[in-house]
Amino acid sequence: MSTDLDHTLFPGFTTHHIPISSGTTIFALTSPKTTPPKPPLLLIHGFPQTHIQWHRLAPLLLLHFTLILVDLRGYGSSSLAPASENGSGYTKRLMAQDCIAAIDALGYTDQKINVVGHDRGGRVAYRLTLDFPERVQKLVVVDIIPTASMFRSFGDAGMAVKAYHWTFLAQPAPFPERMIAGSDSGKGFLEHSLAAWTGVKTLDAFDAAVLDGYRRAYCDEERIHSTCEDYRAGAFYDRVYDEEDLEKGNKITVPVLAVWGAKGTPAGGRKSPLDVWREYAVDVRGKGLDCGHFIPEEDPQGLAGAILEFLV
DSSP states (O other), X not given: OOHHHHHHHSTTOEEEEEEOTTSOEEEEEEOOOOSSOOOEEEEEOOTTOOGXXXXXXXXXXXXXXXXXXXXXXXXXXXXXXXXXXXXXXXOHHHXXXXXXXXXXXXXXXXXXXXXXXXXXXXXXHHHHHHHOGGXXXXXXXXXXXXXXXXXXXXXXHHHHHHTHHHHHHTSSTTHXXXXXXXXXXXXXXXXXXXXXXXXXXXXXXXOHHHHHHHHHHHSSHHHHHHHHHHHHHIIIIIHHHHHHHHHHTOOBOSXXXXXXXXXXXXXXXXXXXXXXXXXXXXXXXXXXXXXXSOHHHHOHHHHHHHHHHHHO
């Protein structure tokens, strides 16, 4: 992706390409440094997006935080993972390790950070918090429930139909990749997914330049494959990690805020998202906002208000 868009959307931010021990390079943007320094806040994007999804939220948080925006491995300007089986190179555990390596490289080895994650980024964020509890101050998860509970909710036919992409993208390669790429390199699938998951079922929530940025980041055979691998990892690895934590009684011990879109697919099916999160965390609060799934772009003011009330 061109950094020209970053310069426009995130003026004054610094670009980083951070090498990770696994051979992966993670792309990050950091907000301007201040004196005294503001506490770090890590923002992790979801599917089928990149770090640019935060362009409306970032200005609302800059007064209080030093912002760190990353692209997950396989997304945006971060590199692809080595070839793997059933998404083993795209587990949320590995992605969480990428995030820890990135914030260490940026100089935050000696302090806890706050973390906000949306969609797939929310799954990375809570896995990071479970695996590295000593590194996290507070956690905000945006429009998700944990992966194991998401798969359990598919017993509800309505939920299974609405979240069809979970099982479709996790099918063995190269079936979903070829179906998505079709004759338009994935543009149709991308735009259908973005529109269908908003509250109004259109692309109106997305700025034209940002939407074009999503197209350029996603409509590529290797990127389509890497995002399918992300969902395969969910089915074959991330779900298992969650189940193991539940069986052992491991819970998130830091305070958690869950925010969801009331007009989107109801996370948890017939259960309240808060009821689901209380199975995984000891201190949870949350609220629904009057929008669909893409809350950072559909209701940035509402999301910023909830985040600031929780973190500041």
